[in-house]
Amino acid sequence: MTPGVAAQPTLDGPRAPVAATAPLVLVAGNPNSGKSTLFNALSGATARVSNYPGTTVSRMSATARLEADGVVELVDLPGTYSLSARSQDEQVAVEAVLGLSSRRPDAVLVVADATALGRSLYFACEIVETGVPVVIALSMMDEARAQGLTVDVPRLRESLGVEVVPVVARHGAGLAQLRGALMRAIRAPGGRRNQQAPLPADLEAVVASLSAHLSPVWPALTPDGRRAFALWLLLSLDDEPLPGGVRGIPAAITREVARVRRDASTAGRDLDHDIITGRYARIDAIVGRAVSAGPADRRSWTGRIDAVLTHKVGGIVVFVTVMLGLFQALFTWSEPAIGFIESQVAAAQDVVLSSMPPGPLRELLTGGVIAGVGNVIVFVPQIALLFLFIGVMEDLGYLARVAFVIDRVMGRVGLHGKSFVPMLSGFSCAIPAIMATRTLDNRTDRMLTMLVLPLMSCSARLPIYLLVIATVFSSTPPVLGILSAGAVALFAMYFLSVVAALAAAAVLRRTVLRGPRPTLMLELPPYRLPVPRVLLRNTWHQVRSFLVDAGTIILALTIVMWALLSYPRHPAVEPAGARPGALAAASEEAPADALAGRDRGAQLRYSLAGRFGRLLEPTLEPLGFDWRIGVGIFGAFAAREVFVSTMGMVFDLGDTDERSEPLRDALKSATRRDGSPLMTPLTGIALMVFFVLACQCMSTLAVVRRETGSWGWPAFMFAYQTMLAYGAALIVYQGGRALGWS
Amino acid sequence: MPDRRTSLDQLPLGIPAIVRRVRSTRAIARRLMELGLVPGTSVTVTRIAPLGDPLELRVRNYALSIRRSEALSIEVDETRA
Numbered sequence: 001m002t003p004g005v006a007a008q009p010t011l012d013g014p015r016a017p018v019a020a021t022a023p024l025v026l027v028a029g030n031p032n033s034g035k036s037t038l039f040n041a042l043s044g045a046t047a048r049v050s051n052y053p054g055t056t057v058s059r060m061s062a063t064a065r066l067e068a069d070g071v072v073e074l075v076d077l078p079g080t081y082s083l084s085a086r087s088q089d090e091q092v093a094v095e096a097v098l099g100l101s102s103r104r105p106d107a108v109l110v111v112a113d114a115t116a117l118g119r120s121l122y123f124a125c126e127i128v129e130t131g132v133p134v135v136i137a138l139s140m141m142d143e144a145r146a147q148g149l150t151v152d153v154p155r156l157r158e159s160l161g162v163e164v165v166p167v168v169a170r171h172g173a174g175l176a177q178l179r180g181a182l183m184r185a186i187r188a189p190g191g192r193r194n195q196q197a198p199l200p201a202d203l204e205a206v207v208a209s210l211s212a213h214l215s216p217v218w219p220a221l222t223p224d225g226r227r228a229f230a231l232w233l234l235l236s237l238d239d240e241p242l243p244g245g246v247r248g249i250p251a252a253i254t255r256e257v258a259r260v261r262r263d264a265s266t267a268g269r270d271l272d273h274d275i276i277t278g279r280y281a282r283i284d285a286i287v288g289r290a291v292s293a294g295p296a297d298r299r300s301w302t303g304r305i306d307a308v309l310t311h312k313v314g315g316i317v318v319f320v321t322v323m324l325g326l327f328q329a330l331f332t333w334s335e336p337a338i339g340f341i342e343s344q345v346a347a348a349q350d351v352v353l354s355s356m357p358p359g360p361l362r363e364l365l366t367g368g369v370i371a372g373v374g375n376v377i378v379f380v381p382q383i384a385l386l387f388l389f390i391g392v393m394e395d396l397g398y399l400a401r402v403a404f405v406i407d408r409v410m411g412r413v414g415l416h417g418k419s420f421v422p423m424l425s426g427f428s429c430a431i432p433a434i435m436a437t438r439t440l441d442n443r444t445d446r447m448l449t450m451l452v453l454p455l456m457s458c459s460a461r462l463p464i465y466l467l468v469i470a471t472v473f474s475s476t477p478p479v480l481g482i483l484s485a486g487a488v489a490l491f492a493m494y495f496l497s498v499v500a501a502l503a504a505a506a507v508l509r510r511t512v513l514r515g516p517r518p519t520l521m522l523e524l525p526p527y528r529l530p531v532p533r534v535l536l537r538n539t540w541h542q543v544r545s546f547l548v549d550a551g552t553i554i555l556a557l558t559i560v561m562w563a564l565l566s567y568p569r570h571p572a573v574e575p576a577g578a579r580p581g582a583l584a585a586a587s588e589e590a591p592a593d594a595l596a597g598r599d600r601g602a603q604l605r606y607s608l609a610g611r612f613g614r615l616l617e618p619t620l621e622p623l624g625f626d627w628r629i630g631v632g633i634f635g636a637f638a639a640r641e642v643f644v645s646t647m648g649m650v651f652d653l654g655d656t657d658e659r660s661e662p663l664r665d666a667l668k669s670a671t672r673r674d675g676s677p678l679m680t681p682l683t684g685i686a687l688m689v690f691f692v693l694a695c696q697c698m699s700t701l702a703v704v705r706r707e708t709g710s711w712g713w714p715a716f717m718f719a720y721q722t723m724l725a726y727g728a729a730l731i732v733y734q735g736g737r738a739l740g741w742s
Numbered sequence: 743m744p745d746r747r748t749s750l751d752q753l754p755l756g757i758p759a760i761v762r763r764v765r766s767t768r769a770i771a772r773r774l775m776e777l778g779l780v781p782g783t784s785v786t787v788t789r790i791a792p793l794g795d796p797l798e799l800r801v802r803n804y805a806l807s808i809r810r811s812e813a814l815s816i817e818v819d820e821t822r823a
Contacts, residue, residue: 082776116804119778147803235772272768276775280783302805306789315792404807408793411809417796516769519812520796521777524805 022063022073023186024103026096028127029111030120031079031441032397032525034139038111038169039076040534042066042179049541051709052092052101058438058545059092066179072106072186080441081119083126084235091247094232097130098225100218107133107185109178114144114151114166115526117291121160121283128162129231131224133185137178138166143526148296156290170531199278203271206260207231213256233257234271302397302526309401319405322398323424326389330382330428331459337381345374363566364559372558375639375699376551379431383546386425386432387539390439393421395530399439400522407520413502414509414518416440419449423501426456427494430700431550434707435542448513450707451717452504454700457497457692460640463658464691465490467644470658471667472684489685497692500724512716546703553702561638561698563608565646570606597654604649609634623690623726624683624733626672636696643691680742686733694725746820750787751797751813758786759818766815778802779816787813 027042029035040047043062052059060076075096083094095101097108108127112120128134144151157164163181167174199207210230214221221229237249237257264271308314349366356362393399403417410419418440425433433453440446469486476485509518604610613631620630628650635646644663648656651666670678695701701714708714736742753759761783764771778801779785788805789798796809 082773084772084776113804116802118802119804122776122778149803238768272772273775273780276772277780280775280778280780310789310791310798312792400807404791404796404798405793407807407809408791408795411795517767517811519770519773520807520809521773521812522796522807524798524807526805 022071023106025064025072025074025182025186026077026105026108027074027111028077028093028097028108028123029079029139030081030113030116030123030523032523033079033111033113033120034169035076035079035111036538037531037534038109038137038139038167039074040531040537041169041172041175043074047537047541049545052096057092060541067183070179070183070186072182075105080123082123083232091236094229094236097127097132098218098229099220104220105132107135107182109135109137109182111137111139113140114138115140115147115149117151118280118283118287121286122279124160125279125283126228126232128160129224130228131222133188134162135178135181135185136160136162136164137169137174138164139169141166141174142168146296147300148294150292150294152290152292156286159286159289198282200274203269203274203278206264206271207234210234210256210260213253217250217253231275234261235275300526305527306401306524309398310404315401315405319402322393322402323421326386326421326424327427329385329389330425330432334381334385334428338378341374341378341381345370345377348374364562367566368559368562369555371562372555375558376547376554379429379546379699380543382429383432383435384539384543386428386436387542388535390421390436391535391538392530394439395528395535397525397527400524403520403522404524407522411518411520413506415448415452415502415505416442416445416518417520417522419445422449423453423456426453426458426501429458429460430454430456430697431546431703434700434703435546437707438542444513444515445518447708447713448505448508450704451508451513451713451720452501454695454697454717454721455497455501455504455693457494458640458697460697461493461691463641463644464636465493465688467647467658467663467667468679468684468688471664471679472681474664476681489688493688493692496689500693504720504724546706549706550699550703553705554699557698557702558638561635564612565604565607565609565635567607570603572602597649598652600649600654601652604631604646622734623729624680624686625690626678628670628678629687633690633694633696636691637698639699640691640696643696682733682736682741685736686729689732690725690729692725693721693728695721748818748820749814750785750799750816750818751810753787753818753820755787755790757820758784759820761785762817762819764816766812770812770815774808774812774816777806784821785816785818 027035027039039060039062043064046064047060047062049058049060051057057078062074063071064074065071077093077096080093083097092101097105099105110120110124110127112124114120124134124136138151138153138156141151151166153164153166163185165174165178165181167178169175198204207227207230210233211223211226214226214229218226218229233249233253234257237254261271309318348370352362352365352370356365390399393402399418399421402420405417406420407417410417415423419437421439422433422436425436430453433456434450437446437449437453440449469489473484473486473489478484479488610631613634614627616630616634617627620626620633625633628647631650632643632647636643641658644658645656647667648654648660648663651663651670653660653662653666656663667679668677672678695718701718704714704717705711747762748759750759761779761781763781764774764779766774783801786800787797788800791797791807796807797813799806799808799813
């Protein structure tokens with residue numbers, strides 16, 4: 001057992017002393033441009049992940065030695081097609097390039113895809129315009145050659161006025177020249193002005209007048225930086241700023257931009273159109289001079305593969321097959337690792353139990369700390385598997401095709417094609433699935449996916465369904481003579497979870513996440529082979545960020561849950577000798593003897609959780625639940641499957657799982673105060689419906705907190721899901737009773 | 743023979759066209775133009791997703807997928823080679 005999560009270094013880490021003074025080099029580029037491969041090749045093993053200050057956008061940085069005496073700090077910018085901001089999160093790129101949020105970069109390395117040079121240069125030109133020294137790495141040169149494209153690099157260098165270095169990052173070709181070019185750019189004397197895309201004279205005057213307003217607010221901007229920032233404001237600021245839009249711009253500047261835009265539109269001028277087409281006109285001229293097309297070496301593989309993978313029939317067959325594979329991997333392949341982690345946690349608890357005298361400290365260690373560390377680590381296999389799978393699909397280029405194939409369905413309810421894989425992963429576990437929403441670039445799309453995904457019926461709900469079905473449907477005759485009632489009920493719960501998730505998406509898109517019309521603008525990159533080194537490193541970064549950021553919260557919540565279930569102390573009960581805590585439920589241990597079971601039951605009823613369950617009873621009665629189920633629901637907040645072991649404790653049975661006959665029998669014979677049976681089929685269905693919809697999972701909330709950077713979203717998620725669960729269970733139970741069912 | 747003016751969602755598969763203008767909400771028009779769909783650019787619809795939406799375009803030598811609702815807002819002139 002490792003000493004625990006607390007021993008992990010923080011993400012911002014102790015920086016190498018050299019980093020504080022080392023020149024800062026930003027690495028920018030379009031998605032799929034080969035940027036992460038190049039970043040990896042330049043940075044070696046030193047990369048760290050953190051967030052941009054004040055945002056939830058993750059930021060990769062590394063200390064890299066470019067020359068013997070040339071150590072630089074490399075920072076990866078988010079992969080975008082443009083600097084102009086669609087959301088707060090995308091604003092980090094322009095702030096970093098202009099040095100508004102941190103120190104000004106000494107150079108920017110722009111990775112440009114040689115096969116889509118025009119689009120790549122649009123982004124490159126935006127950065128060149130800011131006046132910062134730029135080096136362009138021309139990636140995918142091998143693919144460009146295969147397509148018959150010849151790039152005249154010296155001519156490109158001359159027309160752009162910046163250094164251009166062709167590279168093939170996965171083979172390391174061109175890296176030495178790139179390092180040299182970066183060092184020259186950093187050491188070049190300042191004050192040089194980069195070449196600008198010329199604008200019509202009247203537009204240039206508009207930009208100049210806006211630039212003049214910027215100097216008092218941002219005195220650090222260079223003249224080029226001011227002009228670029230003025231253009232950026234004209235393109236990015238909306239006349240009616242939306243919540244979550246561009247931030248940190250003084251109202252006076254916003255008003256001035258709005259005035260300039262109004263004047264322009266009165267004069268019949270579309271500023272967006274003029275600025276963007278102005279840039280493209282210059283780029284088209286440059287590309288026209290530097291790139292010549294010849295005959296392609298071979299027919300494009302991508303076209304041939306796509307003819308199958310996005311075919312009307314073949315595309316859907318492959319899609320279903322790959323998604324089933326993902327499903328299978330998450331469920332089956334993670335199973336041995338999870339079992340191993342659980343047994344190690346149990347072993348660690350046993351070591352503490354046998355080596356320490358009984359007492360509150362021992363219980364804190366076993367039921368709080370060790371169980372909590374286990375609650376964190378137990379997610380690692382699924383997170384690692386999911387990110388490996390997604391990484392392979394993304395690097396291959398298939399992830400974009402998944403979105404292409406399924407977007408029609410997702411778009412209906414306001415979701416994005418890329419929401420599909422995270423939602424599907426939600427059937428396994430919401431924790432890795434929520435992290436997988438990082439593949440969505442647009443913040444609103446991502447938030448929406450994150451908020452509805454916990455409605456997907458995860459594997460932790462299965463033990464609850466199985467226990468309830470075994471309790472209430474064991475003697476029900478088969479439906480239509482062939483289908484067991486339990487199987488029908490189980491299928492209905494999964495169906496309900498999908499319907500609820502899609503409906504919630506449709507509602508939230510029209511209410512809480514109302515905003516600009518949702519769109520899909522998705523590059524379908526050529527099929528490429530993944531680079532295993534990059535893949536493994538990215539997976540590790542995801543796992544580590546989960547352990548450090550979400551893990552600490554989950555650990556803390558586990559200790560709080562343990563305290564609520566263990567305190568105050570029942571005066572007549574000896575501290576329990578058996579292994580308490582969330583993970584005890586999963587261990588395959590012989591049932592504790594009846595006396596210990598009774599003691600633990602008495603302690604549980606006496607604890608804050610037990611009292612809370614009784615306090616909640618009046619609100620749970622309309623759903624057909626009593627206080628015992630209330631305590632179970634409360635305990636299930638640690639993790640849903642804990643419902644089963646908590647019910648075992650409530651019924652004085654000690655350790656139980658969903659297959660325990662004594663627990664089923666106890667539930668079957670349990671009665672309400674008036675003597676009527678507690679677990680009728682109707683109560684059972686209401687209880688399952690409650691668990692389909694309720695956000696009974698503190699780890700989900702911890703991960704949402706980590707991904708959104710605030711407690712507001714997890715609080716909202718918990719509130720809406722709980723209300724939905726309560727309302728639906730109420731309708732099921734009261735409706736069923738009104739129809740005369742029991 | 744004059745070029746036929748249409749919107750991108752009406753363009754037959756594999757027939758190149760020239761973008762005339764993008765008329766959509768500001769955010770969408772801006773993003774489409776930044777991705778290279780500026781007036782004068784050649785564009786082809788190369789594929790339709792298996793479920794009928796979205797479309798796959800070939801523009802500036804890369805593949806871009808957009809929904810019909812956006813393609814509707816892109817006015818093009820069909821070119822006949």
